[in-house]
Amino acid sequence: MRKPTIIDLAKAAGVSPTTISHAFSGRRKVDPETRERIVALADKMGYRPNQAAQRLRSGRTGTIGLASSMPFAVAAGPSRLGFLMEIAASAAMTALTRDMALCLVPTSPGRNLDNLGFDGVIVVEPARDEPLIRYFEGRHTPIVSIGKVPARPDIPAIDLHSAQTARLLLGHLFDAGSRRIGLITGRQRRTSYEETETVYAEFSAAHAMPAIALSLDENGGEELAEREAAKLLQRHPRLDGLLVTVDALATGTMTALSHLGLRVPDNVRLATRYDGMRAQLAQPQLTAVDLHLDLVARLAVETLLARIEGQDAAFTTPCPDLIARPSSVG
Amino acid sequence: MRKPTIIDLAKAAGVSPTTISHAFSGRRKVDPETRERIVALADKMGYRPNQAAQRLRSGRTGTIGLASSMPFAVAAGPSRLGFLMEIAASAAMTALTRDMALCLVPTSPGRNLDNLGFDGVIVVEPARDEPLIRYFEGRHTPIVSIGKVPARPDIPAIDLHSAQTARLLLGHLFDAGSRRIGLITGRQRRTSYEETETVYAEFSAAHAMPAIALSLDENGGEELAEREAAKLLQRHPRLDGLLVTVDALATGTMTALSHLGLRVPDNVRLATRYDGMRAQLAQPQLTAVDLHLDLVARLAVETLLARIEGQDAAFTTPCPDLIARPSSVG
DNA sequence: CTTCTTTAGCAAAACGTTTTGCGTATTACC
DNA sequence: GGTAATACGCAAAACGTTTTGCTAAAGAAG
Numbered sequence: 001m002r003k004p005t006i007i008d009l010a011k012a013a014g015v016s017p018t019t020i021s022h023a024f025s026g027r028r029k030v031d032p033e034t035r036e037r038i039v040a041l042a043d044k045m046g047y048r049p050n051q052a053a054q055r056l057r058s059g060r061t062g063t064i065g066l067a068s069s070m071p072f073a074v075a076a077g078p079s080r081l082g083f084l085m086e087i088a089a090s091a092a093m094t095a096l097t098r099d100m101a102l103c104l105v106p107t108s109p110g111r112n113l114d115n116l117g118f119d120g121v122i123v124v125e126p127a128r129d130e131p132l133i134r135y136f137e138g139r140h141t142p143i144v145s146i147g148k149v150p151a152r153p154d155i156p157a158i159d160l161h162s163a164q165t166a167r168l169l170l171g172h173l174f175d176a177g178s179r180r181i182g183l184i185t186g187r188q189r190r191t192s193y194e195e196t197e198t199v200y201a202e203f204s205a206a207h208a209m210p211a212i213a214l215s216l217d218e219n220g221g222e223e224l225a226e227r228e229a230a231k232l233l234q235r236h237p238r239l240d241g242l243l244v245t246v247d248a249l250a251t252g253t254m255t256a257l258s259h260l261g262l263r264v265p266d267n268v269r270l271a272t273r274y275d276g277m278r279a280q281l282a283q284p285q286l287t288a289v290d291l292h293l294d295l296v297a298r299l300a301v302e303t304l305l306a307r308i309e310g311q312d313a314a315f316t317t318p319c320p321d322l323i324a325r326p327s328s329v330g
Numbered sequence: 331m332r333k334p335t336i337i338d339l340a341k342a343a344g345v346s347p348t349t350i351s352h353a354f355s356g357r358r359k360v361d362p363e364t365r366e367r368i369v370a371l372a373d374k375m376g377y378r379p380n381q382a383a384q385r386l387r388s389g390r391t392g393t394i395g396l397a398s399s400m401p402f403a404v405a406a407g408p409s410r411l412g413f414l415m416e417i418a419a420s421a422a423m424t425a426l427t428r429d430m431a432l433c434l435v436p437t438s439p440g441r442n443l444d445n446l447g448f449d450g451v452i453v454v455e456p457a458r459d460e461p462l463i464r465y466f467e468g469r470h471t472p473i474v475s476i477g478k479v480p481a482r483p484d485i486p487a488i489d490l491h492s493a494q495t496a497r498l499l500l501g502h503l504f505d506a507g508s509r510r511i512g513l514i515t516g517r518q519r520r521t522s523y524e525e526t527e528t529v530y531a532e533f534s535a536a537h538a539m540p541a542i543a544l545s546l547d548e549n550g551g552e553e554l555a556e557r558e559a560a561k562l563l564q565r566h567p568r569l570d571g572l573l574v575t576v577d578a579l580a581t582g583t584m585t586a587l588s589h590l591g592l593r594v595p596d597n598v599r600l601a602t603r604y605d606g607m608r609a610q611l612a613q614p615q616l617t618a619v620d621l622h623l624d625l626v627a628r629l630a631v632e633t634l635l636a637r638i639e640g641q642d643a644a645f646t647t648p649c650p651d652l653i654a655r656p657s658s659v660g
Numbered sequence: 661c662t663t664c665t666t667t668a669g670c671a672a673a674a675c676g677t678t679t680t681g682c683g684t685a686t687t688a689c690c
Numbered sequence: 691g692g693t694a695a696t697a698c699g700c701a702a703a704a705c706g707t708t709t710t711g712c713t714a715a716a717g718a719a720g
Contacts, residue, residue, distance in 0.1 A: 005706055016670045021708055028709095031668060051391060051447070053706035055382035056675050063393075063431050085415040092434035101393050103431040104422035117381070251611070281581070281611045335676055346700045351678055358679095361698060383676035386705050 004047045013041050024049065051099070064304060065121040066091055067105040067132050069188070070218070082247075082276030083293070084124060087146065090297035091122065098305055120304045122146060122297075125160075128189035144304040146296060148191040156307060158300045158317050162192035165289050165320045166199035169243050169271045172287065174207065176328050178241025178269045182212040182232065184225070184253065185245045192273070196245055212236050218246055225252025226259075233260055233268075241269045241328075247278040250286055254327075269328040284326035292318040334377045343371050354379065381429065394634060395451040396421055397435040397462050399518075400548070412577075412606030413623070414454060417476065420627035421452060428635055450634045452476060452627075455490075458519035474634040476626060478521040486637060488630045488647050492522035495619050495650045496529035499573050499601045502617065504537065506658050508571025508599045512562065513543040514555070514583065515575045522603070526575055542566050548576055555582025556589075563590055563598075571599045571658075577608040580616055584657075599658040614656035622648040 010017045015034065020042075022028040023035040030038075041047075055062050068084050088104060095102040105121065120142040123132055128150040136143050145157040173181050183200045185193040197213060204211040214232055216224055225244070229252065233239060244250035250272035257268055264270050264284055272279055275288035299315045306313035340347045345364065350372075352358040353365040360368075371377075385392050398414050418434060425432040435451065450472040453462055458480040466473050475487040503511050513530045515523040527543060534541040544562055546554055555574070559582065563569060574580035580602035587598055594600050594614055602609055605618035629645045636643035 006708095007706075017707080018671080018709085019669060022669090025708080028669090029667065034668080048447075050386070050706050052382055052385035052389075053675090054708075056380070056386045056677085056706080057708045059382075059675075061381065085418070088415070088418070089434065096433070096435075101431045101433040103426070103433070104419065105426075117378075277607055278611065281608065283613055336678095337676075347677080348679085348701080349699060352699090355678080358699090359697060364698085380676050383705090384678075386676080386707085387678045389705075 003050075004045045006047070006049065009038070009042055009045060009047045012045065013038050060119050060308075061117050062099065063101045063103050063118055064095060064301070064308075065103050065105040065118040066124070067121055067136075068124045069126050069130055069132060069190075082278070083274050086276070086293045087124060087297040087300075090294040091301050094298045094301040098301075100301075100305070102301075117141075120144070120308045122300045122304055123149075125190050125192060126150070142304060142307045144300050144307060146300050150189055150191050150194060156303055156312075158296050158303065158315075160192060160291060160296065161317070161320055162195040163199050165192075165273060165291070166196040166243070167203070168289060168320060168322045169273070169287070170200065170203045172322055172324060173241040173243065173269050173271055173328060174203075176241075176265070176269055179207075180209055180212070180236070180239050181241035181243060182236065182239045183214070183243050183245075184229065184232075184249055185213070185215045186218040186249070187215045188218065193245060196243075196273075200243070210236075212239065216246075216249055218249070221248050222252035222255065225249040226256045229253040229256040230260060233257070233262070239268060241271075243271050245273045247272050247274050247276055247286070247288075251278055251282050254282060254286075265326065265328050265330050271328050275323055279325075282327070287325045287328040288323050290321045290323055292320070333380075334375045336377070336379065339368070339372055339375060339377045342375065343368050390449050390638075391447050392429065393431045393433050393448055394425060394631070395433050395435040395448040396454070397451055397466075398454045399456050399460055399462060399520075412608070413604050416606070416623045417454060417627040417630075420624040421631050424628045424631040428631075430631075430635070432631075447471075450474070450638045452630045452634055453479075455520050455522060456480070472634060472637045474630050474637060476630050480519055480521050480524060486633055486642075488626050488633065488645075490522060490621060490626065491647070491650055492525040493529050495522075495603060495621070496526040496573070497533070498619060498650060498652045499603070499617070500530065500533045502652055502654060503571040503573065503599050503601055503658060504533075506571075506595070506599055509537075510539055510542070510566070510569050511571035511573060512566065512569045513541075513573050513575075514559065514562075514579055515543070515545045516548040516579070517545045518548065523575060526573075526603075530573070540566075542569065546576075546579055548579070551578050552582035552585065555579040556586045559583040559586040560590060563587070563592070569598060571601075573601050575603045577602050577604050577606055577616070577618075581608055581612050584612060584616075594657050595660050601658050605653055609655075612657070617655045617658040618653050620651040620653055622650070 006017045006020050010020050019030060019034065020038055023030045023038045051062055066088055092102040118141055121136050123130065123143060123145045125147040126133055126145055126149050133143065133149060143155055145155055147160045148157040149155045170181060183197065185196055193215065200213060201211055214228060216228055225248065233256065242253060244253050250270060254264060254270060257264055262268050271287040273289055275290055279286035279288040295318045299317060303313055303315065336347045336350050340350050349360060349364065350368055353360045353368045381392055396418055422432040448471055451466050453460065453473060453475045455477040456463055456475055456479050463473065463479060473485055475485055477490045478487040479485045500511060513527065515526055523545065530543060531541055544558060546558055555578065563586065572583060574583050580600065584594060584600060587594055592598050601617040603619055605620055609616035609618040625648045629647060633643055633645065
C-alpha cells in the first residue's frame with residue numbers, strides 16, 4: 001500500500017528500472033510503444049519518481065532561493081512588501097510547475113544558508129557590491145538578478161528597463177505641464193536608481209531645467225521622506241513636478257506637500273515607479289508604471305533553471321507601461 | 331576539492347561513518363570526547379550532511395507548504411497580500427532555521443502538487459469544507475491551520491482568537507461612544523467570521539442594540555464594499571459604528587461613508603481586524619488589532635514540525651492587541 | 661557473408677546518509 | 691571469578707533513483 005517505486009513499476013511493466021528511467025527522462029531512446037505502456041501504467045499505479053532519490057543521484061537540491069537585498073523585516077514590512085511579494089508569488093508558481101521549490105531567503109548570509117544548498121538563487125534589485133552576490137558567487141551558486149547588477153554585466157539579469165521607465169515618467173510629467181521637475185531616489189546604489197539619475201540628468205539638460213536631485217535611505221520610510229522632501233521644497237519653491245522612485249518615499253513626500261499647503265497635482269505633479277498598493281491607495285492616487293513583475297519573475301525562474309542546466313537562455317524582457325493617475329493629471 | 335562526505339570525515343577522524351552519524355543525530359551514545367573531536371573536525375573541513383541523502387533515507391522531503399484558501403492571484407494581489415505574506419515571511423525564516431524549505435502553494439489542488447510531496451502543510455484561515463483540507467487529508471499530509479478549521483476541532487490550529495478580537499473591537503467602539511454598531515464580514519465560512527458574528531450577536535443583545543450585519547464576498551474587494559455599505563447605511567441611517575473584518579472591505583466602506591457625506595469618526599466610527607498596510611494608509615488611519623502574525627506563523631511551523639515527528643506540541647498562542655487609531659477615536 | 665551501425669534494453673555501480681544487529685571492552689553485581 | 695549490564699564503535703544493508711558500460715538483435719553497407 002506504500003507508494004510504488006521505480007522497481008514496482010518496472011516489474012509490473014516487465015522491463016528494467018533503467019528503461020523506466022529513460023522513458024521518463026528521455027536521455028536515451030526507448031521504443032515509443034514501450035514508453036507509452038510505461039507512462040500509462042505509471043499513471044494507473046500512481047507512480048511518481050521520488051525526488052529525494054533523484055536529487056541525491058543528480059546532486060541537485062531542487063530548491064531555488066529568492067533573496068532580497070533588504071533585510072527581510074524591511075522587505076516584508078509595508079515598505080517593499082508589495083514589490084518582493086509580487087515577485088515571490090509568481091516565481092513560486094513558475095518554480096512549482098518545474099518541480100522546484102522556491103524558498104524565501106532571509107538576508108544576513110550566515111551559517112544557516114550553508115546547510116540548505118540552493119541550486120540557484122534569484123536576487124532582487126541588488127545594490128552595488130551586494131553582499132548576497134558575493135556570498136552566492138563564493139559558493140558557485142548560479143545567480144539570476146531581477147534588475148541588472150551594477151557594474152556586473154556578466155551576471156544574467158532580467159532587465160527592469162529603469163532608464164526607459166524614467167523616460168516614461170519624466171516625459172509624462174513634462175507633457176502634463178511640469179517645467180521644474182525634481183528627483184528623489186533611494187540611497188543604495190541599485191541599477192534602477194542609477195539609471196534613473198542618469199536619465200534625469202540628460203532630461204534636465206535637454207529641457208534646460210535645473211537638476212534638483214536628492215537620494216534618501218530607503219529604510220527611513222515615509223517619515224524620512226516627509227522631513228527631507230519638506231526641506232527640498234523650501235529650498236526650491238518653484239518645483240512643479242517630482243519623480244520619487246520608491247513608493248514609500250513618494251507617499252511621504254505627498255504628506256510633506258500637503259503640510260506645506262501644496263496641492264497635488266495642481267501645484268506639484270507627483271509620480272512614482274512601482275505600482276503597488278501604496279500608489280493605488282494614496283490620495284490622490286499615484287501615477288506609476290506597470291513593471292509586469294509577474295512576467296519578470298517567471299522569466300527569472302526560467303532563466304535560472306536554464307542556467308542551472310548549463311544552457312544560456314535569453315528572453316525578451318517586458319517593457320514598462322505608464323499608468324497615469326490623478327497625482328499627475330488634474 | 332568537492333564537498334566532503336560523511337566518509338571523508340570518518341576517515342579523517344579515524345572512526346566509522348556510523349559514529350559520525352550518531353555523533354550528530356544523538357540517536358546513540360558516543361563518547362563525548364570523540365563527538366567533540368568529530369564536530370571540531372567537521373567544522374574545519376566544512377562538512378555538512380547532504381540533505382538529499384538524509385531525506386532519501388528518512389523518507390522526508392524537507393519541504394512544507396503554505397497554502398491559502400484564496401486563489402493566489404487574489405491572495406497575492408492587494409486584497410489579502412499583507413496577511414498571507416506577513417505569515418509567509420515569518421514562516422519561511424522559522425522553517426529555514428530547521429533546515430526546511432517553505433514552499434508557497436498555489437491553490438487549485440491539481441496534478442502539480444502530487445509531484446512535490448510536502449512533509450506537512452500550513453493552511454491559512456481555511457473556510458468550512460475547505461478543498462485544501464480535503465486534499466491534504468486524503469494524502470495523509472500533516473496539517474496545521476492558522477485560525478481554527480470550522481467544524482474540525484481535531485485538526486491542530488493556531489488560534490487567532492477571533493472571538494476575543496471581536497470583543498476588543500466592539501468594546502472599543504462602544505467605549506468610544508458608538509451605540510448602534512453594524513457588522514460587515516466576509517461571506518466565506520471562516521472561523522474568524524463565524525466567531526465574530528456570534529460575539530456580535532451576543533454583544534448587540536447585551537447592549538440592547540439592533541443587530542445589523544452584512545456579509546460580502548471577499549473577492550468583490552473595495553468596489554463591492556463601497557456599493558453594499560452605501561446601501562446598508564441608507565437602510566440604517568442611525569448607524570454610528572462599523573466593524574468591518576476584512577481590510578479591503580473596510581476601506582471600501584470608508585469610501586462609501588465619505589460619498590454619503592458621513593465623517594469618520596465623527597459620524598461613524600470604523601474599525602477593522604487585520605492591521606496591514608491598508609489600515610495604516612487609510613485616511614483616517616483605521617483602528618485595528620495586532621494579531622502578532624509573525625509569532626503565529628512561527629508557532630504554526632513549530633507545531634507542524636512537531637507533528638511531522640509524531641509529537642504533539644501545544645503552545646500558548648498570542649492574544650490580539652487593540653491598536654486604536656483616528657478612525658474610531660476623534 | 662562479413663562488418664559496421666543502430667536500436668532497445670539490462671545489470672550493476674554509484675549518490676551520501678541512517679539504521680540495525682553485532683562485537684568487543686569495561687564496569688557492576690553477587 | 692562468573693555473569694550481567696553498559697558503553698562505545700563498526701559493518702553492512704537499506705532508501706529510490708540515474709548513469710555507464712555492455713549485449714543481443716536487426717538493418718545497412720560493402
